[in-house]
Amino acid sequence: MHQTEAFHQRIDKALHNEQARTSFRSTMSGLMQKRAAQFPDNDELQALRDQARAIRAHALTRQPELLEQLEQKLTANGIRVHWAETAQQANEIIYQILHAADAKTLVKGKSMVSEETELNHYLEQRNIEVLESDLGEFIIQLAHEPPSHIVAPAIHKNVKQVAELFHQFFPELGYTENIDELTLLARQILRDKFANADAGISGVNFAVAETGTLCLVENEGNGRLSTTAPRLHIAITGIEKVVAKLSDIPPLLNILTKSATGQPITTYFNMISRPRQPDEKDGPQAVHLVLLDNQRSSIRMDEELLDTLRCIRCGACINHCPVYVQVGGHAYGTVYPGPIGCVLEPQRLGLEKTGILTSACTMCGACAEVCPVRIPLPKLINRLRAESVNAARSEAHINGKGSLRKLTESQAWAIWRLLYASPRNYRLFRWFATRLRGLTPTRLGAWTRYRSSIKPAPRSLQELAQQEGFDHE
Amino acid sequence: MKPPERVYFFGTCLIDMLYPKAGLAGMQLLRQAGIKVIYPKDQTCCGQPAFNSGYRDEALSVARSLIKCFPQNIPVVVPSGSCAGMIKQHWAELFADQVDAEAAAEIASRTYELTQFLVDVLDLKLKDLGKPVKIAVHTSCSARREMGVAEHIESLLGQLDAVELVQQERKAECCGFGGTFAIKQADISGAMVQDKTTSLRATGAERVISQDCGCLMNIGGAFDKQAQDKGKGPVTQHIAEFLWERTHASN
Numbered sequence A: 001m002h003q004t005e006a007f008h009q010r011i012d013k014a015l016h017n018e019q020a021r022t023s024f025r026s027t028m029s030g031l032m033q034k035r036a037a038q039f040p041d042n043d044e045l046q047a048l049r050d051q052a053r054a055i056r057a058h059a060l061t062r063q064p065e066l067l068e069q070l071e072q073k074l075t076a077n078g079i080r081v082h083w084a085e086t087a088q089q090a091n092e093i094i095y096q097i098l099h100a101a102d103a104k105t106l107v108k109g110k111s112m113v114s115e116e117t118e119l120n121h122y123l124e125q126r127n128i129e130v131l132e133s134d135l136g137e138f139i140i141q142l143a144h145e146p147p148s149h150i151v152a153p154a155i156h157k158n159v160k161q162v163a164e165l166f167h168q169f170f171p172e173l174g175y176t177e178n179i180d181e182l183t184l185l186a187r188q189i190l191r192d193k194f195a196n197a198d199a200g201i202s203g204v205n206f207a208v209a210e211t212g213t214l215c216l217v218e219n220e221g222n223g224r225l226s227t228t229a230p231r232l233h234i235a236i237t238g239i240e241k242v243v244a245k246l247s248d249i250p251p252l253l254n255i256l257t258k259s260a261t262g263q264p265i266t267t268y269f270n271m272i273s274r275p276r277q278p279d280e281k282d283g284p285q286a287v288h289l290v291l292l293d294n295q296r297s298s299i300r301m302d303e304e305l306l307d308t309l310r311c312i313r314c315g316a317c318i319n320h321c322p323v324y325v326q327v328g329g330h331a332y333g334t335v336y337p338g339p340i341g342c343v344l345e346p347q348r349l350g351l352e353k354t355g356i357l358t359s360a361c362t363m364c365g366a367c368a369e370v371c372p373v374r375i376p377l378p379k380l381i382n383r384l385r386a387e388s389v390n391a392a393r394s395e396a397h398i399n400g401k402g403s404l405r406k407l408t409e410s411q412a413w414a415i416w417r418l419l420y421a422s423p424r425n426y427r428l429f430r431w432f433a434t435r436l437r438g439l440t441p442t443r444l445g446a447w448t449r450y451r452s453s454i455k456p457a458p459r460s461l462q463e464l465a466q467q468e469g470f471d472h473e
Numbered sequence B: 001m002k003p004p005e006r007v008y009f010f011g012t013c014l015i016d017m018l019y020p021k022a023g024l025a026g027m028q029l030l031r032q033a034g035i036k037v038i039y040p041k042d043q044t045c046c047g048q049p050a051f052n053s054g055y056r057d058e059a060l061s062v063a064r065s066l067i068k069c070f071p072q073n074i075p076v077v078v079p080s081g082s083c084a085g086m087i088k089q090h091w092a093e094l095f096a097d098q099v100d101a102e103a104a105a106e107i108a109s110r111t112y113e114l115t116q117f118l119v120d121v122l123d124l125k126l127k128d129l130g131k132p133v134k135i136a137v138h139t140s141c142s143a144r145r146e147m148g149v150a151e152h153i154e155s156l157l158g159q160l161d162a163v164e165l166v167q168q169e170r171k172a173e174c175c176g177f178g179g180t181f182a183i184k185q186a187d188i189s190g191a192m193v194q195d196k197t198t199s200l201r202a203t204g205a206e207r208v209i210s211q212d213c214g215c216l217m218n219i220g221g222a223f224d225k226q227a228q229d230k231g232k233g234p235v236t237q238h239i240a241e242f243l244w245e246r247t248h249a250s251n
């Protein structure tokens, strides 16, 4: 099916899911309020955003050398580094590591990059048992659903649905709709698995080149368990997560947690720097880092689109997007939804596959207003729209350039140009439109489904201005 | 800045053909404040509809024809946050590397959204002559975020003694217009304007005032469409028309 049609089908389904829409609305309102409460002083917020933006921009400029430094430091610390160009390669590398260590069971901390590579599916096909240990991820793993939000993956579900899901899979534990009790249940189920898992997999929020430190931000302690309890820890992340210095972390962490969940700090913040040492009592015996490119290098080549890579995956843009709140994450049909999804996914997967996501934006600017690293999201969406309909004007290497150009649409714009770029044509057109306003159709397809029709005024402003004695030069 | 003697008025294509009274009211407000208003007759559009749809070459041709309309070094006043935003924030990108980039930047530097001009440049004082009325304001996203004039409209309305301003829930949220978005993503747009009209109705406001006719077309059109089921909604009106009506004795 063509991407446009498929997208509209998913949107239609999403708009008819009243329960999920209610969940999105209430969760997003809550997150917006909590974020706002963390930034009472606007000047301070803007200064912090400037700082965070500069740190990330600087890291991207120096990315090749920082990655080299990171590899050196990690290796010196005893962490093995692997490079993956594609999602497939990343999965293969991880499987090989697990296979070599004879690891059959796996607990996972939350990782969007592993969603990107569809790691769970890949490993399960190879008879490795994968258990998501983040509560939200655990819920959607049980339900066999993709995440609907990058920070809160199961927000499309309400408590009742979660309760039923738990009861279906663990009937022996009894039925409850109490959130605390449900969390406790999940904890019981998961703790057991932690104790016995052969390996843990996690994402990385920031990788510090200076010290070779992998930083992991989380709230449930599952990240810490996944990275310390099993004998083997594999971290996977995108190459853009590297930052230069350890002193870059406090400002980034500060704005990340406040922007994401409105927390001054998360419950857990892990800094992983090496495997277990001889004199230490816990920690994995071996630690690996898989650094995934998956189109990031090519995004980095474009001066403007490069800004995409500053993203620290806080989800604030998603929480504030008036389109996302209506349709939720699944409607986008990609790993990353919302504003950042509309920007990242068409570049990652190609405009011919997901370029249509750029249509899900009113250019309202709410996302860019809150982005902690000042990514000009609507501007980039606009740029990608131009790339998808009009390959001519830029030399950027974006897959699927011009693939959404349709004859009917480009002709309509050509006519528009003919009328509006020539004052004479425009005057003529306006005269007819105002004089023949009675002929304006009363049904204008998509527009009149939700609104009354539009009718030109009997006299244009130009005519009124003249009547009222205004000069025209 | 000292108030200028003369200004250009860029009425915008939407107002020219669909909401000319809003444009005229804007010009009358300026004239009443002692300013000579010039309405260049060759003006058409700033290029925004095509630009936002990705058709940059088409947008450029149209914007280029507009540039010729404002040759003198006097302010260009625009009764729309989104068209003013297009000129001020996006023309630089649209005209990048073009021969007329400098001309475009020069015009952008003297472009003002109407309420911005009334407040920041004219420091306009208003005297309310109207009957008590309850209103809500919908500030367009471009007026709010690109032009930063959300406070300007409210400070003007705040001068009107008999006008009570009520606040709707989720005031800063987009109404779902977004130009061609309303056609391309008609159902999402419909859901958004549904939420917007619901929160506006809940305030009990008699009118909804905005700096942008695009939003008013969307919101007002939805009120009309819903009239059968939900009753008549508030009247939608551009800020210029509202101010002119409130301060002009014959009304």
Ligand code: SF4
Pocket (backbone or CB within 6 Å): A317, A320, A321, A322, A323, A324, A338, A339, A342, A360, A361, A362, A363, A364, A365, A366, A367, A368, A377, A378
């Ligand atoms: S600009 Fe577009 S993507 Fe950003 S919040 Fe508004 S509608 Fe969403």
Ligand code: SF4
Pocket (backbone or CB within 6 Å): A310, A311, A312, A313, A314, A315, A316, A317, A318, A340, A367, A370, A371, A372, A373, A374, A375
């Ligand atoms: S684009 Fe900005 S707001 Fe959105 S997730 Fe990334 S950092 Fe956060």
